[in-house]
Amino acid sequence: MLVPVVTLQMREGAFRFMMATAADDDVSRRQIATVVYQSLATSIGATLLIALAMGLTLHIRLFWPTVAMLVTFSIHEVVAQMCRGLKRNDVYVQGNIACALVTAVVSAILLLVFHGGVESIFWANVLGHVAGIGLCEARTRTLRLCLGAKVDTKTVRKELLRYCLPMIPLTLCWWMTVNSDRLLIKHFLGLDSNGVYAVAMRFSAVIHALALIFYQTWQESAITQFKSKDRDAYYSRVYNVYIFALASIFILYVFLLKLNIGWLVADAYRSCLPLIFPLGLASVLSALSSSFFDPIYQSAGNTRRAVPAVVLTACLSVGLNCVLLPVLQLPGACLTAILAYGFLLIYRLIDTRRYVKLHITAAILIPVAVMALAAIPYYASRWMMADVASMVVAVAVIGLSFVIYSRKHHDKGEQTA
Structure with missing residues (x-):
């Protein structure tokens, strides 16, 4: 939660402006790098001053490792x-891999050899991020951009x-x-209910x-294609395909979890099973309303409009x-x-028409209907083979409808050409 404040969301700005x-254009890149690093240094400096004041007046366990x-x-995020903005996705991936490897190795050494406890995990993460930063900087030398000749950065x-x-x-x-x-669940219903809900939410993290x-793949494409003449058609095609993909993922998600819930969670938390279907549906609505539309506001350069x-x-x-x-x-x-994510989806479908005229094909009614009807076997069936059959049939119907949609779209494209 604190990362957006500490970075001033320069991680998003660095990507968008570098892209x-x-x-x-070395001058523009030097200007952007200078502003990003100066802003980040100022923000981190303020964070450390606040942390110092808190550390001297409050006794908080693991405070400094957390800071x-x-x-x-x-810093690693920015x-x-x-x-990514410099189109060095290879370095981006390598930096994340280096971070993960160093974190894992150092954690293992500190825990198994030195018996370091919980604090060692924090310091292992610190070293992992330092390794990621070092690799990214060694490969792209972004810091060097702002150490060269002075440039005007006011604009x-x-x-x-x-x-x-x-x-x-x-x-x-x-x-x-x-x-x-x-x-709020903890407040109204207690810790037991909160634990059951947390388990169900943990599974929905797969969809997120x-x-x-x-989002990261689409973000680049959306920014690149934003000024193209066939922007509306391209964005519409991506969104329609995204709906088909999410529908298939949703079906596999709910039925595979139902089939395997017995060994995935303890007996005390198996009451989370009825929650998996609606929370999975909410995750799909969240994905449809955020990961696709956020890059549209970013491409237009009007992030205030998204707030x-x-x-x-x-x-x-x-x-x-509440x-x-x-009740x-x-x-x-x-x-x-x-309801909340459904509201957000409708709002953004309407609001983003000032930038992109999305055409949502009638064919998506099929995957939407399949997702809704899947609730019947999910809740009614008590037989494993019936669940497997329902999953296979549902995915097959969505896949067939996607093939028909793709062929119609391909034929229409050939006629236009």
Whole structure:
């Protein structure tokens, strides 16, 4: 939650502005790197001063390892996103791999050899991020860009801050939307219910992880294609395919979890099974409303426009949870998530028409219907083979409808050509 504040969301700005520069435009790249690193240094300096004041007045366990991990993670995020903006995805991946490997190796050594305890994991993460930063900097030398000849950064600084600062409340509201339900469940229903809900939410992280992969890939394409003449057709095609893909993932997700829940969780938490379907559906709506549309606002350079919808969604989520949790208990939290993300999806479909005219094909009614109808065998079936058959048939129907959609789209493209 603190990373967006510490970085001033320069990680997003570094990527977006570097992406927009030409490969031989050293002046613009130097301006961007200078502003990014100066802003990051100022923010981290302020963070360390606040941390020093807190460390001298409060006794918080693992405080300094936490601060060190926050600072190194923040720097790594910005440097890594700058690599992506420079179209060095290979370095971005290598930096993350180096971070993971160093973290794993150092953790193993400190825990197994030196019996370091929990604190050793924090320091292992710090060293991992330092390794990632070092590799990215060695391969791209972004720091060198701002150490060369002085350049005028006034205009770039203003544009970067105008782009990045609105993304801080945006990210914080996203955090509140995602996490407020667990805080309110703990308040209204107690720790036992919160534990069951947390297990179900942990599984939905699979869909969120896949949506994040799509987001990073789509972010580059969306920015690159934003000024193209066939932008509307291209964006529409990607969104339609995304819906088909998420529908298939959702079907596999809910039925595979149902089939394997017996050995995945302890007996005390198996009551989370009825929650997996609606929370998976909420995760699909979240992916459709965020990972696709956020890059559209970024491509247009108008991140402020994305804030009101997320603020309203966060308020709606908190309000509905306060009303529905005492009445419906845990199903109320699931219903709240579906309604909140459904609202955000509708809002953004309408709001982004000022930038892109999306054409959502009628063919997506098939995967949408399949997802809805899948609730019947999911809740009614008690036979494993029936669940397997339902999963296979549902995925086959979605796949067949996608093939038909692809052929029609291909034929239409040939006629246009």
